Amino acid sequence: MRPAGVRRTVRPGPRAHGAEPAVRRRWAVPLAVVTAVPALAACSARPVGSATVHDVAWVATDASVTLPGTDVTPVRLPARHVGPGVPVGSLPSALAYTAGGAGLLVVTQGDDGLHQVDPVSHRVVRSAGVGVEPDAVAVAPGGTRGKGIALVANLGSNTVTPVDLGTWRAGPPVPVGSEPVAVAVYTAPTGAATAFVADFGSNAVTPIDVATMQAGAAIAVGPAPQAIAVASGEVLVGNFGNRTLTAINPVTRTRGGTIALPINPTGIAVAPSGATAYVCGGADLVSLSTIGLVPRAPIALPDVAQGVALTADGATAWVTQQAGTLVPVTLATGTVGAPIHVGGHPSAIVIGPG
Numbered sequence: 001m002r003p004a005g006v007r008r009t010v011r012p013g014p015r016a017h018g019a020e021p022a023v024r025r026r027w028a029v030p031l032a033v034v035t036a037v038p039a040l041a042a043c044s045a046r047p048v049g050s051a052t053v054h055d056v057a058w059v060a061t062d063a064s065v066t067l068p069g070t071d072v073t074p075v076r077l078p079a080r081h082v083g084p085g086v087p088v089g090s091l092p093s094a095l096a097y098t099a100g101g102a103g104l105l106v107v108t109q110g111d112d113g114l115h116q117v118d119p120v121s122h123r124v125v126r127s128a129g130v131g132v133e134p135d136a137v138a139v140a141p142g143g144t145r146g147k148g149i150a151l152v153a154n155l156g157s158n159t160v161t162p163v164d165l166g167t168w169r170a171g172p173p174v175p176v177g178s179e180p181v182a183v184a185v186y187t188a189p190t191g192a193a194t195a196f197v198a199d200f201g202s203n204a205v206t207p208i209d210v211a212t213m214q215a216g217a218a219i220a221v222g223p224a225p226q227a228i229a230v231a232s233g234e235v236l237v238g239n240f241g242n243r244t245l246t247a248i249n250p251v252t253r254t255r256g257g258t259i260a261l262p263i264n265p266t267g268i269a270v271a272p273s274g275a276t277a278y279v280c281g282g283a284d285l286v287s288l289s290t291i292g293l294v295p296r297a298p299i300a301l302p303d304v305a306q307g308v309a310l311t312a313d314g315a316t317a318w319v320t321q322q323a324g325t326l327v328p329v330t331l332a333t334g335t336v337g338a339p340i341h342v343g344g345h346p347s348a349i350v351i352g353p354g
Helices: none
Strands: 054-059 073-074 092-097 105-109 113-117 125-130 136-140 151-155 159-164 178-186 193-199 205-211 227-230 234-239 246-247 253-261 269-272 278-283 286-287 307-312 316-321 325-330 349-352
Touching: 054 092, 073 092, 073 113, 092 136, 105 136, 113 136, 113 316, 136 193, 151 178, 159 178, 178 227, 193 234, 205 227, 227 269, 227 278, 234 269, 234 278, 278 307, 286 307, 307 349, 316 349
Parallel strands: 136 178, 269 307
Antiparallel strands: 054 073, 054 349, 092 105, 105 113, 113 125, 136 151, 151 159, 178 193, 193 205, 227 234, 234 246, 246 253, 269 278, 278 286, 307 316, 316 325
């Protein structure tokens, strides 16, 4: 066991000017040059950064090797209020909600754990041991009493650990490629689920049949895949190493087209309609149509982008920035609002009910 706060592995690979090595993003992820912060502006009926009363962001601020810690931070977006940090474990690196938003899942790299935080009481109510240096988590359907299965990608042991959220028992680890850093779940109309794992060190994506927990043949993508998401019946993979986005057909598990991006992607969020994806990286946010994968002009951000999440109505993107801030972008106009200071090196972010 490593001492708390000590991280054995730092991902290799290129990084944006002014950024430290990727520590999560980003993954969900994590990583982008500083410009002036734009003034807060109004757009139609909504101010920049407005949100519904149910929108609360949870931000992993303590996964950095330079500013290690144990907390995740809640932010009430409508009020732009940063709450006290919630201690979960050493180096919290990735976040996901359980089905229905009943619990917040947090993986901690420094002590190889998965934890569930009650979004109401802000207390850790469940914990389980997983693999070495867990760096990503996603929830698949299934599990005891239909509570779901958490799939934890372990950066240091090249595995994915399934955890039954009905019993909080970890199953046997599933071997994948080198340095798995992101995971997304595709559920077919039949209900069958497949997890797709971005293997940063193998330049590939490993599919896992959730019913059998068996890995399939690796799918070659671009160098250093760091972000992954499901949108409109396809899987989108952000390749940090060469500024590209690769599409995968989740049914045939075959690689589709690859397009160039103006950024090194560190995070992907998908609109509720599934028609638009938003990719962050560098000091920019790029939107693109998921049909045809046509990127639009980048939206300049105040600082290095790490991760991105959308409000429930899909109107606003909130981007974590390496300088310790969370910044809103009104997606209809591309207007960037005033940042909220959360401290640390914010990386992963999820938005859900308060």
